[in-house]
Amino acid sequence: MKHKMDKENFFYAMSKGNAxxxxxxxxxxxxxxxxxxxxxxxxxxENGFSGVDWHxxxxxxxxxxxxxxSPGDVLKVTVEKIEMGERGVMVTGxxxxxxxxxxxxxxxxxxxxxxxxxxxxxxxxTLPVNKMIGVIGxxxxxxxxxxxxxxxxxxxxxxVKMTExxxxxxxxxxxxxxFGLGDVHAAMADGEISVSGxxxxxxxxxxxxxxxxxxxxxxIITDKDGVYMMVSDKDLNLAVDQSVHKMIDLxxxxxxxxxxxxxxxxxxxxxxxxxxxxDPKKTARFFVPQHVLDHYGIQLK
Ligand code: CA
Ligand code: ZN
Numbered sequence: 001m002k003h004k005m006d007k008e009n010f011f012y013a014m015s016k017g018n019a020x021x022x023x024x025x026x027x028x029x030x031x032x033x034x035x036x037x038x039x040x041x042x043x044x045x046e047n048g049f050s051g052v053d054w055h056x057x058x059x060x061x062x063x064x065x066x067x068x069x070s071p072g073d074v075l076k077v078t079v080e081k082i083e084m085g086e087r088g089v090m091v092t093g094x095x096x097x098x099x100x101x102x103x104x105x106x107x108x109x110x111x112x113x114x115x116x117x118x119x120x121x122x123x124x125x126t127l128p129v130n131k132m133i134g135v136i137g138x139x140x141x142x143x144x145x146x147x148x149x150x151x152x153x154x155x156x157x158x159x160v161k162m163t164e165x166x167x168x169x170x171x172x173x174x175x176x177x178x179f180g181l182g183d184v185h186a187a188m189a190d191g192e193i194s195v196s197g198x199x200x201x202x203x204x205x206x207x208x209x210x211x212x213x214x215x216x217x218x219x220i221i222t223d224k225d226g227v228y229m230m231v232s233d234k235d236l237n238l239a240v241d242q243s244v245h246k247m248i249d250l251x252x253x254x255x256x257x258x259x260x261x262x263x264x265x266x267x268x269x270x271x272x273x274x275x276x277x278x279d280p281k282k283t284a285r286f287f288v289p290q291h292v293l294d295h296y297g298i299q300l301k
Contacts, residue, residue, distance in 0.1 A: 001025065007034055009022070010035065011063070012146065013145060016178065018062070020065035026209055030205070033201075036200055037059075037182070045110055062179055064177075076210060077209075079162065079205075079206055081164055082202060085200045087112070088112070088187075091194075091195070130160060134157070134158045134182070137219075138174075138178055140153040150230075151232050153173065157230055157283050158188065160188060161223060161285070184201070185200065190273060213301065218243075227290075231243040231284055
């Protein structure tokens with residue numbers, strides 16, 4: 001069954017206390033409208049930040065209650081389609097992102113996203129869009145977590161790989177999972193160093209299923225290229241280390257490899273990648289290419 005969800009159903013923190021706004025069944029598809037990460041507050045380069053309420057940042061549309069999904073399950077979310085608005089907003093400034101200690105003034109820029117050509121013009125430089133979902137997740141296990149922060153429940157992971165055709169696996173902590181998404185970017189590079197991507201409003205179509213056998217305590221993405229294990233932590237070193245450990249723990253039981261053997265294999269084929277280094281927790285992503293999974297007959301599902 002197909003559903004639609006209006007962008008006015010949104011929240012700023014993922015929480016078991018958020019009342020469901022839509023109830024769906026496994027196998028259902030939902031077309032989810034989402035505000036940009038400023039909740040549409042920035043409408044011109046001139047309106048500045050004076051008028052922006054910083055509590056109204058990173059809205060996620062939801063929550064969606066998925067029937068027959070219970071704590072201990074792993075929710076499988078496939079991104080069928082991402083449609084974007086034409087107005088892309090960027091900000092940076094003092095205290096924001098990697099350069100925030102040197103920037104003197106807050107700078108807001110608005111770019112036109114050419115959805116037909118799939119490009120954005122930056123100072124005469126034509127950039128391809130690489131649309132992606134910044135905030136996507138379920139209600140976390142304990143207290144509410146602001147949508148600006150990523151963790152085991154998903155949240156503000158800002159993964160460039162979270163795009164059309166990709167599948168996200170999330171641990172479920174509460175009945176119905178209480179899913180939400182928002183913060184779509186028309187473009188962003190790994191790191192998101194300015195603190196913003198090219199922020200757009202969007203309509204995202206996703207299908208909900210339950211993982212058959214896959215177990216995970218951290219978000220996992222699969223796509224045509226392979227599998228990505230994502231771990232967030234205040235300490236990027238720790239996030240990177242843990243993304244390796246969790247990937248090895250995921251894959252090793254599917255092989256006859258000893259711990260030292262799979263460590264060597266990961267050293268040859270696995271890649272340390274970074275989602276973002278600017279959120280309250282930083283997110284590392286460890287990638288293993290599909291041909292390695294195929295060789296061992298590993299089907300993550
Ligand atoms: Ca984000
Ligand atoms: Zn964003």
